[in-house]
Amino acid sequence: MGLFVAQLLTGLANAAALFLVASGLSLIFGVTRIVNFAHGSLYMLGAYFGVMLMQSLPGAVGFWGSIVLSSLIVGAIGIIIEICVLRPVYRAPELFQLVATFGVILVIQDLTLMFWGAEDQLGPRAPGLKSVVRILGEPIPQYDLALIVITPFILLGLWWLISKTRVGILVRAATQDREMVGALGVNQSWLFTGVFFLGSALAGLGGAIQLPKGGADLLMDLNIISAVFVVVVIGGMGSIVGAFVASVLISVLNVFGVAYLPQSTLVLMYVVMAIVLLVRPYGLFGREEKAGEHGQAGEPDRPIRPAGVRGRLFAAALFLALALVPVFGSNFTQVLLTDILIFCLFAASLQFMLSTGGMVSFGHAAFFGGGAYAAALLVTYADSPMELAFLFAPLAAGLLAVVFGWFCIRLSGVYFAMLTLAFSQLVWSLVFQWYDVTGGDDGLVNIWPSAWLSGTTTYYYFTLIVGVGGIIFLRHLIHSPFGYSLRATRDSARQADATGINVTHVQWAAFATAGAMAGLAGGLFVFSKGSVFPNELEIEKSFDALIVVFLGGVKTLSGGVVGAAFMESVKDWLTRLEYWRLILGLLIIGVVIVAPAGIVGTLRGLSERLGLRWTGETTR
Amino acid sequence: MLEISALNSFYGKAHILNDLDFSINRGEVVALLGRNGAGKTTTMKSIMQLVHPKSGRVSFDGADITSLPSHKIARLGLGYVPEERRIFSDLTILENLEVGRQKARKDAPVWTVEALFELFPNLWERRNNRGKAMSGGEQQMLTIARTLMGNPKLLLLDEPSEGIAPVIVEQMAKTILRFKEEGLTVIISEQNLHFARIVADRAIILESGEKKFDGTFTDLENQPDIRDAYLSV
Ligand SMILES: Nc1ncnc2c1ncn2[C@@H]1O[C@H](COP(=O)(O)OP(=O)(O)OP(=O)(O)O)[C@@H](O)[C@H]1O
Numbered sequence: 001m002g003l004f005v006a007q008l009l010t011g012l013a014n015a016a017a018l019f020l021v022a023s024g025l026s027l028i029f030g031v032t033r034i035v036n037f038a039h040g041s042l043y044m045l046g047a048y049f050g051v052m053l054m055q056s057l058p059g060a061v062g063f064w065g066s067i068v069l070s071s072l073i074v075g076a077i078g079i080i081i082e083i084c085v086l087r088p089v090y091r092a093p094e095l096f097q098l099v100a101t102f103g104v105i106l107v108i109q110d111l112t113l114m115f116w117g118a119e120d121q122l123g124p125r126a127p128g129l130k131s132v133v134r135i136l137g138e139p140i141p142q143y144d145l146a147l148i149v150i151t152p153f154i155l156l157g158l159w160w161l162i163s164k165t166r167v168g169i170l171v172r173a174a175t176q177d178r179e180m181v182g183a184l185g186v187n188q189s190w191l192f193t194g195v196f197f198l199g200s201a202l203a204g205l206g207g208a209i210q211l212p213k214g215g216a217d218l219l220m221d222l223n224i225i226s227a228v229f230v231v232v233v234i235g236g237m238g239s240i241v242g243a244f245v246a247s248v249l250i251s252v253l254n255v256f257g258v259a260y261l262p263q264s265t266l267v268l269m270y271v272v273m274a275i276v277l278l279v280r281p282y283g284l285f286g287r288e289e290k291a292g293e294h295g296q297a298g299e300p301d302r303p304i305r306p307a308g309v310r311g312r313l314f315a316a317a318l319f320l321a322l323a324l325v326p327v328f329g330s331n332f333t334q335v336l337l338t339d340i341l342i343f344c345l346f347a348a349s350l351q352f353m354l355s356t357g358g359m360v361s362f363g364h365a366a367f368f369g370g371g372a373y374a375a376a377l378l379v380t381y382a383d384s385p386m387e388l389a390f391l392f393a394p395l396a397a398g399l400l401a402v403v404f405g406w407f408c409i410r411l412s413g414v415y416f417a418m419l420t421l422a423f424s425q426l427v428w429s430l431v432f433q434w435y436d437v438t439g440g441d442d443g444l445v446n447i448w449p450s451a452w453l454s455g456t457t458t459y460y461y462f463t464l465i466v467g468v469g470g471i472i473f474l475r476h477l478i479h480s481p482f483g484y485s486l487r488a489t490r491d492s493a494r495q496a497d498a499t500g501i502n503v504t505h506v507q508w509a510a511f512a513t514a515g516a517m518a519g520l521a522g523g524l525f526v527f528s529k530g531s532v533f534p535n536e537l538e539i540e541k542s543f544d545a546l547i548v549v550f551l552g553g554v555k556t557l558s559g560g561v562v563g564a565a566f567m568e569s570v571k572d573w574l575t576r577l578e579y580w581r582l583i584l585g586l587l588i589i590g591v592v593i594v595a596p597a598g599i600v601g602t603l604r605g606l607s608e609r610l611g612l613r614w615t616g617e618t619t620r
Numbered sequence: 621m622l623e624i625s626a627l628n629s630f631y632g633k634a635h636i637l638n639d640l641d642f643s644i645n646r647g648e649v650v651a652l653l654g655r656n657g658a659g660k661t662t663t664m665k666s667i668m669q670l671v672h673p674k675s676g677r678v679s680f681d682g683a684d685i686t687s688l689p690s691h692k693i694a695r696l697g698l699g700y701v702p703e704e705r706r707i708f709s710d711l712t713i714l715e716n717l718e719v720g721r722q723k724a725r726k727d728a729p730v731w732t733v734e735a736l737f738e739l740f741p742n743l744w745e746r747r748n749n750r751g752k753a754m755s756g757g758e759q760q761m762l763t764i765a766r767t768l769m770g771n772p773k774l775l776l777l778d779e780p781s782e783g784i785a786p787v788i789v790e791q792m793a794k795t796i797l798r799f800k801e802e803g804l805t806v807i808i809s810e811q812n813l814h815f816a817r818i819v820a821d822r823a824i825i826l827e828s829g830e831k832k833f834d835g836t837f838t839d840l841e842n843q844p845d846i847r848d849a850y851l852s853v
């Protein structure tokens with residue numbers, strides 16, 4: 001009994017930081033419709049500022065003052081982000097805003113590294129709350145109790161602000177219909193900036209207030225963000241009370257998970273989320289989203305055409321050049337090109353569902369890593385021949401995508417993205433924690449190709465054929481009747497439905513296809529490296545794919561491939577620089593704001609101005 | 621008071637408003653008539669910059685408002701009542717009114733929550749209810765009241781009689797006539813010619829985003845061909 005209560009209390013105390021970050025994210029989303037991926041970064045900044053201030057401000061006043069001050073500083077940083085990065089892209093499609101916030105994550109990571117160094121910072125203990133209290137015989141840290149008392153007051157304060165003040169009324173009105181709020185004379189810019197300040201300050205507060213329990217390190221941004229997503233998805237986007245209930249639920253669940261199911265603490269969280277979404281697709285306290293309720297019609301997309309003669313010749317020449325590389329190129333070049341080709345296929349598979357299908361997945365790594373692990377597991381445990389295991393990769397990833405897709409395609413937009421992210425995290429945590437089977441962090445090793453495929457050059461040719469084959473297959477699919485139906489569901493699910501297209505089936509099939517092709521890339525990957533580790537399933541891997549598709553050009557067909565080739569080639573050089581994340585982050589933000597058409601879109605625009613045509617006749 | 625010249629608006633590539641010109645004088649009630657899809661709503665949205673016209677000019681009290689953001693236009697004294705009503709359904713009636721609140725203006729009637737509840741007694745009874753469970757008529761009253769909280773000089777009413785019970789339509793007509801007495805200028809978009817004739821001094825008829833008629837209702841009656849061609853009676 002005592003132990004049970006102690007665990008419950010720990011869970012409640014842990015909920016504090018999670019709630020603060022989640023409520024900030026939720027609030028910002030509610031009004032601006034932007035999912036601020038950089039919210040974890042603001043949390044991290046809150047922690048670093050907190051440590052710094054606590055070191056110079058003494059005593060209890062200094063401690064609590066530091067917390068408040070860090071929160072305000074982070075709020076101010078939020079304002080800078082809002083004005084410099086997000087304001088220029090409020091009218092852009094959702095994906096652009098998300099990618100911009102990825103850029104912010106990278107920038108903040110490196111700035112933090114620059115200012116505070118790579119070493120973890122120990123969180124100072126709270127003056128006057130350093131010891132423990134015995135409750136039913138169990139020692140409970142005083143600070144935990146303090147957090148349990150403080151959090152409901154913060155909730156209450158937020159609730160009052162949202163439900164009783166004019167600002168709160170405007171925020172709620174804007175959550176529903178911000179254009180109408182503007183038409184009634186309310187300056188949306190200020191409302192947005194204000195909400196961003198508040199949301200960021202809450203994240204900063206969360207980071208600072210957890211210091212005595214956790215400290216500050218450079219991984220906390222991404223570590224918290226997936227838990228935060230789970231919380232807002234369970235609680236319902238835009239609901240503060242939902243964020244609170246879900247934070248408590250998840251934190252308590254985690255504590256009990258650690259105690260009773262130590263192998264599956266991480267998995268548990270995602271399982272709960274999946275169950276909640278099955279019963280209530282918009283979360284416990286969320287309200288249904290109606291996409292494009294009062295949106296203004298944008299520019300229509302340019303029609304997609306198969307490559308023309310010039311485009312085909314160019315592609316053929318490129319293929320020939322790649323085929324000749326082993327004759328001239330070094331071993332290193334071939335290894336690099338193998339990596340590039342694999343990444344290109346992975347990116348192309350994401351682009352297929354994203355650009356053609358309009359389904360923005362944040363968890364595509366689940367299928368890449370899933371395919372790689374499927375093959376590796378088969379080799380490790382069944383001693384299966386490489387050929388069989390290799391074919392199993394796309395099959396397993398495709399099956400995984402069929403299952404995940406069944407859940408995901410019921411949602412759209414941000415909810416879809418969140419759910420894909422959560423599912424990929426589910427796979428990751430499963431692999432990471434199921435040590436006995438997957439080897440956890442140690443990965444699976446000794447996964448080599450058969451004799452007839454081994455050797456750098458041979459495997460390079462194998463990758464070239466399979467990779468290019470996969471990409472061509474996807475392109476053909478786009479120009480097939482299936483591709484047309486898919487595009488129709490993207491442009492208007494309702495109209496597609498009216499013309500007799502089974503929207504659910506088409507999207508589901510596209511989801512599965514994209515998953516299978518990512519799995520194929522994963523299969524190529526695992527046999528080229530001879531091993532696979534959980535980081536192939538991480539959020540970063542999914543983000544990488546999104547970023548290259550974006551850099552290449554979302555509204556193009558070859559954007560993913562070109563972006564992946566570009567990124568993988570410069571990465572080798574870029575990552576040698578100390579602050580490469582900063583450079584990449586700024587590049588991403590720059591592209592979002594200045595050249596949202598991406599590399600391919602921009603180049604095409606330029607060359608068309610010079611009178612060159614790359615595509616054939618319009619197909620509709 | 622309001623002048624529109626050579627206004628062209630698009631949705632994507634679809635050309636909706638075609639070189640539209642008209643002007644409204646202070647104290648007038650003008651009906652914007654036309655069939656479904658004629659461009660009445662687009663005209664109002666273009667005035668409010670909820671649709672950004674490609675070319676042309678809208679000026680209000682002599683000042684060019686074509687490049688202003690919506691909230692500044694509202695603050696100059698243009699009150700927009702959208703056709704779809706766009707009630708904040710998660711907010712109570714009182715909160716909906718609060719969103720519309722703005723400072724009083726010297727040259728326009730000043731409204732208070734109390735005055736509006738007097739004007740629309742139904743709203744008073746339900747003041748703490750959320751906007752969700754309201755009838756069409758009540759929603760229409762709330763939207764008008766919400767916009768009046770901004771103390772506008774010029775009211776843009778988009779099809780106020782659409783989808784509400786005949787009794788309420790009658791009440792609505794009285795209300796609009798009362799606005800006129802108070803000195804409010806009103807543009808009202810309508811398909812209901814009968815209703816328009818009761819409340820308005822002048823009619824402007826649109827068809828495919830072009831102005832086809834601009835004159836009094838007496839003039840309109842003398843030109844039945846226009847009425848038959850552009851209005852569904
Ligand atoms: N969001 C939109 N996107 C594309 N076209 C639109 C959009 N809104 C309206 N249209 C088109 O613009 C034209 C003018 O529409 P508008 O709403 O201005 O007409 P209206 O006169 O208000 O009609 P109603 O009496 O039905 O309200 C119509 O052909 C309509 O189909």
Ligand SMILES: [Mg+2]
Pocket residue numbers: 660661662703778779
């Ligand atoms: Mg209309």
